[in-house]
Amino acid sequence: MNNRRSIGVAFAALALMLAACAGDYPQSTLHPTADFGYQIDGLSRTIFWWAVAVFVIVETVLVVAVLKFRDRPGAADPAVVHGNTLMEMAWTLAPAVVLVFIAVPSIQTILKTTGAPVDGALEVEVIGHQWWWEFRYPALAVTTANEMHVPQGRTVTLRMTSADVIHSFWAPKLGGKRDVLPGRVTRIAFTPDSVGEFMGQCAEFCGESHANMRLRLVVDAPADFEAWVAGQRTAPPAPDSAATTERAGLAAFRQVRQPANHSCIACHAIEGVSAGVLGPDLSHLASRGTIAGGILPMSADGLTRWLRDPTVVKPGSLMPKIELSEAEIDALVAYLTSLR
Amino acid sequence: MATAALAIEAPQARSGIRSWITTTDHKRIGILYGVTAFFFFLVGGLEALLIRAQLGSPHNTLVSAETYNQLFTMHGTTMVFLAIMPLSAAFFNYIIPLQIGARDVAFPRLNAFSYWVFLLGGLFMNASFLFGAAPDGGWFGYANLTSLQYSPGLNIDFWVLGLQILGVASIAAGINFLITIVNLRAPGMTMMRLPVFTWMALITQFIIVTAFPVITVALVLLMFDRTFGTTFYSVAAGGDVLLWQHLFWLFGHPEVYILILPTMGMVSEVIPTFSRKPLFGYAVVVYSGLLIALLGWGVWAHHMFAVGMGSVADSVFSATTMLIAIPTGVKIFNWIATMWGGRIRLETPMLFAIGFIAMFIIGGLSGVMHSSAPADLQQTDTYFVVAHIHYVLYGGAIQGIFAGIYYWWPKITGWKLNDGIGKLHFWLSLLGMNLAFFPMHAIGLLGMPRRIYTYDTALGLDTMNLVSTIGAFIVGASALVFLFNTWWSRRKEPAGADPWGGATLEWTIPSPPPPYNFTAIPEVVSRLPRWSRTEMKAIPDVPPEPIHLPPGSYWPLVAAAGIVVLATGALLKALILAIGGGAIVVVAIFAWAFEPFEA
Numbered sequence: 001m002n003n004r005r006s007i008g009v010a011f012a013a014l015a016l017m018l019a020a021c022a023g024d025y026p027q028s029t030l031h032p033t034a035d036f037g038y039q040i041d042g043l044s045r046t047i048f049w050w051a052v053a054v055f056v057i058v059e060t061v062l063v064v065a066v067l068k069f070r071d072r073p074g075a076a077d078p079a080v081v082h083g084n085t086l087m088e089m090a091w092t093l094a095p096a097v098v099l100v101f102i103a104v105p106s107i108q109t110i111l112k113t114t115g116a117p118v119d120g121a122l123e124v125e126v127i128g129h130q131w132w133w134e135f136r137y138p139a140l141a142v143t144t145a146n147e148m149h150v151p152q153g154r155t156v157t158l159r160m161t162s163a164d165v166i167h168s169f170w171a172p173k174l175g176g177k178r179d180v181l182p183g184r185v186t187r188i189a190f191t192p193d194s195v196g197e198f199m200g201q202c203a204e205f206c207g208e209s210h211a212n213m214r215l216r217l218v219v220d221a222p223a224d225f226e227a228w229v230a231g232q233r234t235a236p237p238a239p240d241s242a243a244t245t246e247r248a249g250l251a252a253f254r255q256v257r258q259p260a261n262h263s264c265i266a267c268h269a270i271e272g273v274s275a276g277v278l279g280p281d282l283s284h285l286a287s288r289g290t291i292a293g294g295i296l297p298m299s300a301d302g303l304t305r306w307l308r309d310p311t312v313v314k315p316g317s318l319m320p321k322i323e324l325s326e327a328e329i330d331a332l333v334a335y336l337t338s339l340r
Numbered sequence: 341m342a343t344a345a346l347a348i349e350a351p352q353a354r355s356g357i358r359s360w361i362t363t364t365d366h367k368r369i370g371i372l373y374g375v376t377a378f379f380f381f382l383v384g385g386l387e388a389l390l391i392r393a394q395l396g397s398p399h400n401t402l403v404s405a406e407t408y409n410q411l412f413t414m415h416g417t418t419m420v421f422l423a424i425m426p427l428s429a430a431f432f433n434y435i436i437p438l439q440i441g442a443r444d445v446a447f448p449r450l451n452a453f454s455y456w457v458f459l460l461g462g463l464f465m466n467a468s469f470l471f472g473a474a475p476d477g478g479w480f481g482y483a484n485l486t487s488l489q490y491s492p493g494l495n496i497d498f499w500v501l502g503l504q505i506l507g508v509a510s511i512a513a514g515i516n517f518l519i520t521i522v523n524l525r526a527p528g529m530t531m532m533r534l535p536v537f538t539w540m541a542l543i544t545q546f547i548i549v550t551a552f553p554v555i556t557v558a559l560v561l562l563m564f565d566r567t568f569g570t571t572f573y574s575v576a577a578g579g580d581v582l583l584w585q586h587l588f589w590l591f592g593h594p595e596v597y598i599l600i601l602p603t604m605g606m607v608s609e610v611i612p613t614f615s616r617k618p619l620f621g622y623a624v625v626v627y628s629g630l631l632i633a634l635l636g637w638g639v640w641a642h643h644m645f646a647v648g649m650g651s652v653a654d655s656v657f658s659a660t661t662m663l664i665a666i667p668t669g670v671k672i673f674n675w676i677a678t679m680w681g682g683r684i685r686l687e688t689p690m691l692f693a694i695g696f697i698a699m700f701i702i703g704g705l706s707g708v709m710h711s712s713a714p715a716d717l718q719q720t721d722t723y724f725v726v727a728h729i730h731y732v733l734y735g736g737a738i739q740g741i742f743a744g745i746y747y748w749w750p751k752i753t754g755w756k757l758n759d760g761i762g763k764l765h766f767w768l769s770l771l772g773m774n775l776a777f778f779p780m781h782a783i784g785l786l787g788m789p790r791r792i793y794t795y796d797t798a799l800g801l802d803t804m805n806l807v808s809t810i811g812a813f814i815v816g817a818s819a820l821v822f823l824f825n826t827w828w829s830r831r832k833e834p835a836g837a838d839p840w841g842g843a844t845l846e847w848t849i850p851s852p853p854p855p856y857n858f859t860a861i862p863e864v865v866s867r868l869p870r871w872s873r874t875e876m877k878a879i880p881d882v883p884p885e886p887i888h889l890p891p892g893s894y895w896p897l898v899a900a901a902g903i904v905v906l907a908t909g910a911l912l913k914a915l916i917l918a919i920g921g922g923a924i925v926v927v928a929i930f931a932w933a934f935e936p937f938e939a
Contacts, residue, residue: 027787176717183575211792
């Protein structure tokens, strides 16, 4: 009875887990939308059902043993049995056979998911930073941050490295994670089949704001992707003379502050304005949905919160709190919002 | 009996705080280990509850990111090095000499030294909290996040030095128990008559003395990087961050077996006793333990499937990891076969042993799930793996340790723990752990990474996280029930020499045993001396001849203190302090070596 209850708990939890598969989970590994994800998902389901079968058989035998051989008044002393070679051989071999059914598809999938570069693929360079993602498209001369656009139906290969510590690139609906290491190059390849925006985040502990290192993978229809590329390749227009707040923002952006690393231009690039490399490229900031490693919405409110004190939003942020007047913040927000 | 023993100069237990500080009695050292490790278990548990409280709701601000990182680092470090390992060591100390028919361990003062180094090392590590500089790089301390550039504070220094101190304790104890088990067995106690707990302990010591040097190397390199500016893990200087991972997991995976094999030994004692049947397939259980230890050395890189080692390495480490499931499965089948056909008494120790099997199966099967490298690419560094390790280490190791505590408590104290309160403890613990850890499988597969202090409500995981938090607090409550039981049960139910009808030698002597353990060294004629038809020669009630026991000594404590002073010097970069600490160690070891043998 005791164990039946524990098994009951386990099964209730298992049911909870299976029910959970039905809900809306934007970062789920169980709802893949790219070949990399499908391959892992198929393999994982195979192994999962083997595990469930073994679980049910072994736990059932355990419960039956407890119930059937529970001490009762007047029960006879058990026969002395020291072992049974045949049975022990059988239960050594049985798991070995099950493992063959797991090992073979595992190794097949390993060979299919090496992430090796493919002809005709779109290559994106991923550079991990504490705590944001830099995405570069060498063939397209595009650089962006935290939100990667890729075209539906075309194979994408990621060539990944880190500028500081170890990170791990993980967009669960597209496939498995792979670590992003300083001094090394790692690769992932996937072919997305559904248009949409998919959430992901850094999966390797990378310091104080590891939790705040999110990413989004936007799969566009091919035409939309072309349009996005075209937009990213066009230099953002300088604010015209009528837009006074924006012009004030540009001035604030350009201003050299003390200490020098409190100047926007020291770290950020905006095409035609500055060429900083330590922080994200802001040339088309307003074309993105989020800022600050994907934790704040790209909106006047989000930008204001960020500019008031980045270290509150993202503890440990390498962008320091900069002494800005409310007027300067408003101007900067207006300017940055114009960078489409 | 006391007067009779005195008449023939058998040493008597002494009392007072000095007797504990200078003790070299393996039983007292075992009790010290147990109490200290349980204290650290509660500390690690408190850290776990703070972690779960923070994760009980999304966007929570109960603790800061910095504090959270310290909490999960110290929770892992504490539970592995300061709770589970020394809780097992408490049983090695107390039970092994009794099971092999010995008066003490081979090197009693070295044994005391191990304990003091462990205690002071644990306090050193936790002293970091007083300076607001608790380690915050994860219990795995991956390079290059732990470099001076990315972790400039004292946090990582506390961790690097603390683990080195604890390594001294583990290696010293490991050598001591290896020699004890091999050399101090009573006449007739052949290797294949060793109780399974002692066998698993022996295998564990082999792993400890071979695995700890590996992490010591890794830590020394890191310490040199941080203190002297070497560049072993520096990418800029051509170093490789993966060097750390290989060294760490080459230690880290055998470490998993250091944590679980002793408790497999404990349940291998409890299950036969409470089924009134000898262990099914003794030899196979022993050999599978050896095989686990051996294979445990060939699977380390399964912690690194995501680093992109290439398809050959991924395939090989997948295959070796799957292989290790076979000897583990064999043990489970043998335990169930032991129960099959027995007369199973469902008293508290047996409940925990059955709970161990039932929960360890879940941890084992999720382990098989991420033995497959591609599947692991979705599971590693997520809550799925958190679920896995907690089914193995709480469902397995901790439940096994509680089985051992309830089983041997009467031997150690002379009183049984209350069975009713014990059952309440078991059911609360089982319910709590399943509520806390089972949802984590889903939380991980649905996209929540580990080691994040906050998560977005958009992930849709709020309810499951709350359930997990409630479960964790139930586990916490179950630990309080246990503490209550130890207080409630004192001096209530006298245990006698053998309250359970056990088969092994420790049940032939009084509870608690006299300082000299056996009045005369027993002559062993079978594997299960108390169950065997071939009667063992009776152990006399009074010692037939004078028994010499070594006197106590302060020097092990002094030497241990010297090591901590040395480490403090290294921590503060104070050369004088470090030299002073080293001098204390040297003096203490000389004084120890030339200490008179007689009191």
